[in-house]
Amino acid sequence: MADILEQIATYKREDVAQRRTAISMGDLESQIEAVGPARGFMRALIEGKRPQSLSLIAEVKKASPSKGLIREDFDPAFLAQCYQAGGASCLSILTDNPSFQGHESHFQAARSAVTLPCIRKEFLVDAWQVTESRALGADAILVIMAMVDDVLAEDLIDAAHHYGMDALVEVHDADEMERALKLRSKLIGINNRNLRDFSVDLKTTEVLAERVPSDHVLVAESGIFTPFDVQRLAFTGATAMLVGESLMRQVDVTEATKNLLALA
Numbered sequence: 523m524a525d526i527l528e529q530i531a532t533y534k535r536e537d538v539a540q541r542r543t544a545i546s547m548g549d550l551e552s553q554i555e556a557v558g559p560a561r562g563f564m565r566a567l568i569e570g571k572r573p574q575s576l577s578l579i580a581e582v583k584k585a586s587p588s589k590g591l592i593r594e595d596f597d598p599a600f601l602a603q604c605y606q607a608g609g610a611s612c613l614s615i616l617t618d619n620p621s622f623q624g625h626e627s628h629f630q631a632a633r634s635a636v637t638l639p640c641i642r643k644e645f646l647v648d649a650w651q652v653t654e655s656r657a658l659g660a661d662a663i664l665v666i667m668a669m670v671d672d673v674l675a676e677d678l679i680d681a682a683h684h685y686g687m688d689a690l691v692e693v694h695d696a697d698e699m700e701r702a703l704k705l706r707s708k709l710i711g712i713n714n715r716n717l718r719d720f721s722v723d724l725k726t727t728e729v730l731a732e733r734v735p736s737d738h739v740l741v742a743e744s745g746i747f748t749p750f751d752v753q754r755l756a757f758t759g760a761t762a763m764l765v766g767e768s769l770m771r772q773v774d775v776t777e778a779t780k781n782l783l784a785l786a
């Protein structure tokens with residue numbers, strides 16, 4: 523049985539093949555002109571960092587393969603506004619539907635409700651998806667090293683930079699980190715979640731962070747629940763954190779965001 527990443531990669535390739543026939547490059551380019559320039563994602567993370575804390579990429583996440591349905595009462599635009607009011611520096615919005623119950627419309631609704639830079643959280647297997655992401659308004663894209671070879675990773679990053687977007691290059695182990703550091707993006711994410719077996723351990727960031735050169739911006743991702751977790755990760759030299767589930771499960775998302783950032 524293929525693991526979840528292989529399953530996702532398989533249906534993404536089929537999905538991209540269909541989408542490319544339905545929408546022309548000319549249409550995408552016109553949409554890109556209409557959405558205006560990308561908001562600086564990496565810059566906002568650096569500017570949002572405070573001493574002994576981390577800037578926040580807050581994730582709009584309805585469901586996941588590891589947890590099932592996370593939030594029933596799901597209004598992407600409202601949640602985006604709560605995150606902005608709570609002090610987030612950037613947003614992450616899932617658009618994958620089969621595994622996360624996300625949608626492109628969630629991305630568009632969330633981004634247009636705020637002024638924050640937004641990353642399209644999608645599983646990229648083809649550079650065409652980068653153009654599509656910019657047409658949706660994305661300010662950054664995700665490159666998951668466990669899912670792409672080095673040539674595709676570089677193509678995705680080049681395409682992102684061509685459109686003025688940042689590329690968050692995500693790793694989970696030392697081999698992926700070594701590959702990632704040879705690429706042209708200076709934005710590195712260490713995912714504390716093993717995407718193949720779903721185990722989560724904040725030690726992953728603690729162990730791998732020392733390999734990240736000081737001219738790179740480090741994001742600690744997944745499994746972050748408390749201000750204590752945030753403090754612990756701030757010691758690693760990370761600049762930012764990516765948080766979904768722990769905020770999505772709260773009734774008052776604005777207050778929960780402030781509490782996590784110790785701004786309440």
Ligand SMILES: O=C(O)c1ccccc1NCC(=O)[C@H](O)[C@H](O)COP(=O)(O)O
Nearest residue numbers: 586587588717743744745764765766767
């Ligand atoms: O979240 C999952 O179950 C998952 C499964 C397979 C591939 C990716 C997955 N999640 C993507 C992420 O890494 C997280 O959404 C993100 O880092 C936020 O994590 P969390 O705060 O633990 O929701």
